[in-house]
Amino acid sequence: MTSQSTPTLQDVADAANVSTATVSRCLNFPDKVAPETRQKVQDAIAVLGYSPNFGARAMAARRTNTIGAIIPTMENAIFARGLEAFQKELRKHGFTMLVASTGYQPKVEEEQIRSLVARGADALLLIGYQRDPEVYRFLEAQGVPVLLTWAFDPVSARPSIGFDNKAAMQEMAGKVIAMGHRKLALISADTGLNDRAAARYDGVLRAMSIAGLDPAQLYFEETAYGIEEGAAAFDRLMALPDRPTAVFCGNDVLAVGALRQARALGLCVPQDVSVIGFDDIELAQVAYPALTTVHVPHHEMGRRAGQALARHLRDGEPMVPMQLRTRIILRDTLIPV
Amino acid sequence: MTSQSTPTLQDVADAANVSTATVSRCLNFPDKVAPETRQKVQDAIAVLGYSPNFGARAMAARRTNTIGAIIPTMENAIFARGLEAFQKELRKHGFTMLVASTGYQPKVEEEQIRSLVARGADALLLIGYQRDPEVYRFLEAQGVPVLLTWAFDPVSARPSIGFDNKAAMQEMAGKVIAMGHRKLALISADTGLNDRAAARYDGVLRAMSIAGLDPAQLYFEETAYGIEEGAAAFDRLMALPDRPTAVFCGNDVLAVGALRQARALGLCVPQDVSVIGFDDIELAQVAYPALTTVHVPHHEMGRRAGQALARHLRDGEPMVPMQLRTRIILRDTLIPV
């Protein structure tokens, strides 16, 4: 009774003259099987080129050793470093990462969440807090653990491993103000959809208040994500009658766009205007002038997230929220006014 | 007989007072079901919050509407644009993309291939031609169609949608030589593991031969992938007694590293040395000076690959190889010697 197409457990069992149960054990608990039996089975597996059917396994075992990660975008490497670390850590623990991206669209994120859950993801890694409560209910109902990252909200009860976007930006803004800058601008991603962007915005406002500046004076440019968009927003700011002397950017990608546009306009950064980024992705070092920015511990964040999830799944350890520190990286795009 | 945990087809069937077959039909062929029945079922689905189990579905239907894409790296956005387009196109046709990355390690690629196949990928998108023939045999045995991309080899029989790396680089090198450059260097990724890198290398050599230069005179720096690595290689080249006047780079990431190092060394690009990239990713425009490079039609490549695969899977259309054109983008890092 040889199968025509791809070999199954049964085929292996037949070939090795054992039961399917034994083959299964060989695969999952090798030491629960007698050495010689194991050898026979492994030979059969090799000969047939057998490899287990994931769907069937998932269905029978009711777990997949797979963890889904859903990020807003795969472009521009904003999340790449962190994910890389996450995936490496998971691998160590025998888990596989599945990635999906949403293009910053909540609807798409919901789809992706459902899709990954339907695919049997044992847990999910999501970026930021903000999403329809319905989504969280769904996840809870399905019994899928979720770890949030890239943000840390001390008041939220949801487990997260990230950093305080507001505090980080506030610190940076405080420094900029201390350098004498008074005319400030912020180029930001959509604060309505993106809680990290919103928090960073709040950070700038808070720093202004504390310094006795009127937050209403902040030039605020909200824009889509991308180098072009950053450039366009910067262009609008520079067309203002009373130009800002320091332009914060919600992320390094926008900042690099701003830098490019400054060049196009014949403006010198930082002499004519200072530009400040956020994230410290590789781009920031390569940009010219090298970008002053807020360093996010991408690698550590990914690693710890992987660790937390793996331990939770394997040993049932509860996932404890963890706040990581950011730090200001002074490069060449910021000088006192 | 209500299920305790996540609802199943059976639960829906019970709730709607129909058979599981009918529910399944509602899901897959809505118009093969009477409108009122359909309504009942849909209500039940909504009430229970049912969503189909992917593994079970895959097992029963023997297809997943999922296509796997395996790329060398997710960092630096080299493949990001193309993948994005690929994924968008697939979505249009009702397919889902699953990504995996290999870190440029053949062993890891094999693992990922097996993993995606085990997960039931209906087809695979792979980068480049070069891999163990055993892998191709495995894929064939499993009946999994494969489309290659990011390369185009006219003599290979395997379906691919890409461009001719060698011809592209040769054209660029020809141009550089025509500008009077004689002392040439190439910073390349590992040509042993990476057929795109090897082809680009060959392109430079060929252009030299054609121009009557001795290919053996090419300064060749083979290095790992990354900005740091590009910088280090450039540094070694500049330490040479008889410096090259033009430095080709196997990709934009290496080129940007070279640019950074030039700055660090106090060298002016392009006055002191010309630098040439390959790929034309966003980085190339943002770099300073803006990078002269070979434009790869990322978007079109991804889109067409998605189209070809979707049609093949849906309508059984054969996948025909397609060669896309690259073009030289002259920006600010190359001048005549």
Added chain:
DNA sequence: TTGTAAGCGTTATCAG
């Protein structure tokens, strides 16, 4: 240590 057999949640064939 190994085998038997009952699921796991769908799809799809075949009657009705």
Added chain:
DNA sequence: CTGATAACGCTTACAA
């Protein structure tokens, strides 16, 4: 148009 029912390939008590 709808309902039984047999797969699909694997895991896991439970027995031997």
